[in-house]
Amino acid sequence: MSVVAAATEVMRVRDLVVEYSSRDGPLRAVDGASFELAAGETLGIVGESGSGKTTLAMALMGLAEASGAKVRSGSVTFDGVDMLALPSRRRRGLRGKVVAMSFQDPMTSFNPVWTVGSQLMETIRAHDRQATRAEALDRARNLLERVGVPAEHVGLLPEQLSGGMLQRAMIAVAIANQPRVIIADEPVTALDVTVQAQILQLFRELLASTGAGLIIVTHDFGVVAELVDRVLVMYAGKTVELADVNSIFHTPHHPYTAALLRSRPKLEVTIGRSRLAAIPGAPAGPGEVSAGCPFRSRCQISHGRDICATDDPPLVEVGKGQLSACHFWKEVTP
């Protein structure tokens, strides 16, 4: 690790393993995630539904237990401090202040019987106990305006705001205490295209003005192309490829990445159908595959070779800053 990179690194994740318990034993939803994030950098986490993106995001917030999962091993380090090793009270001090998150579904992430402004004030006062009600209200109004929500909306209930407005309010909650890392779980998936563009623009402005690192969870390569510097591709809880955005688009080295890219909706494709329908077979659930490569049953380059069924491919460096978990990464064509 170079000195420069070390100076700007804001977050480091090592070998993170997260499991849910189920009737048939533990369900490994995140299986060994490792990456680091630099200040001002945007990391995209992509993968099909159920690949473990939200579970990973929750674990990065130190909220795995609160959402019903369990961290088996690994570390999530901010400024040399492993959040997961901290007692809950100190963990709470980091949440919102060092690392903050905007949730996948803003409709359910606000309390329906509490005004958006009050919930925003609650956020502000969670880390600034000295702030009076009036100060908190003032800051809440400023925050709303900053993310493009009219300040008068402070007194409205969540149900009185549109989906786009609520998503913005959710982002206001995330940036309320100037965190150094923002995690955004599918921030634009539920929105129509014009609003999507506005929200992405908002993220760009916020990153430029705050220098925070952003982790954006999405299954939309459009979002990746627009906003992201580096991409982590997840499949069945595993990181199958990690590379900068140009390598991902031009020289993908994992058949799953290539398949995802091919299944991107082109303009002439009818909308309404599943975006990933072009990948044959159903996505493997976490832990469904016991030995071998989890992607092999849907893989178009495996051709039933033995090693794919017996050996789980390790994540190895295949190019400059590009990691892939495929035995035959050289055979992948974009």
Place this chain on the structure above:
Amino acid sequence: MSERDEFGDAHLADADFSAPDLAPGEIGNAASSSSGRSVARAFLRDPVGVAAAVIFVLILLYAILVPLLVPAGAGIVNITSRLKGPSLFGGGGHSLLGTDHLGRPLGLTVAEGLRTSLEVGLAVVVITACVGWLLGAVGAYIGGRVDSLVGRLMDTMNVFPGLLLALAIVSALGGGELTIILVLSIEGIVIFGRLGRSITLTSKHAEYVLAAKAFGASPIRILLGHLRLTSAAAVIALALVQLPQVVLLEASLSYVGFGIQPPNTSIGLIVAEEQDFISIQAWPVLFAGGCLALTCVSLALIGLSVRRALRS
């Protein structure tokens, strides 16, 4: 979307509903999705509820204002004019609403009795709602040993039949207003505790609670902010149902002599005292009993109407 469903199901399965609980359903869930203003609007559209509210406000004004407005000394014992009928209906006496068995104006006695009854009722409901909800919510939120401790406490409180316990406590401590409030609160705390517990069990895994944790909210702030507001509508609805019942319970206690003691008075005590003279003059019993009935019926109807409004 599907991801959220999985969350919900998983957590319902996770949550350990060890004790059979009051379902939050009916009032709890519906209530949490509507805002105060729309509830008020729905309430005002219901003529029964509005009429009941008007009647209750009139009773309240009567109980509060009459003791304040009647000139001092009007309430003294006057043996010469006992048990007179109301002059209002041409009963021959000097008092608008007749006199009681000690010759005091009945309008004043009953107003004072009503005020005590309502005071006790309101105090009990407010105390039980706050204490009960907090106990149940804290237990359910923390879970584990704290939850079972709270559960056991409530079970213990619930073992004794309410009236029997009341009799025991009143005979030990004497029947002051505070004792009565204490006695009547025991059962209510359990009822509100169960409500607080069941709402908290279902909403503590809500995504907005997770979101609050994600910005660093402390458990206390989550309880007193999110979960208090989520419970508010259901607690208010239950309080409105409880209020007439507590008023009636206090009246029964006082009626059998284990409630409010003279010289203080309450509706139950008035009925008990005046019924000895019922063959001479039935009016005081009828009037006092009628006021009590009207109070309880109007409160019950308000409660029903508010619940309906919360569900709409």
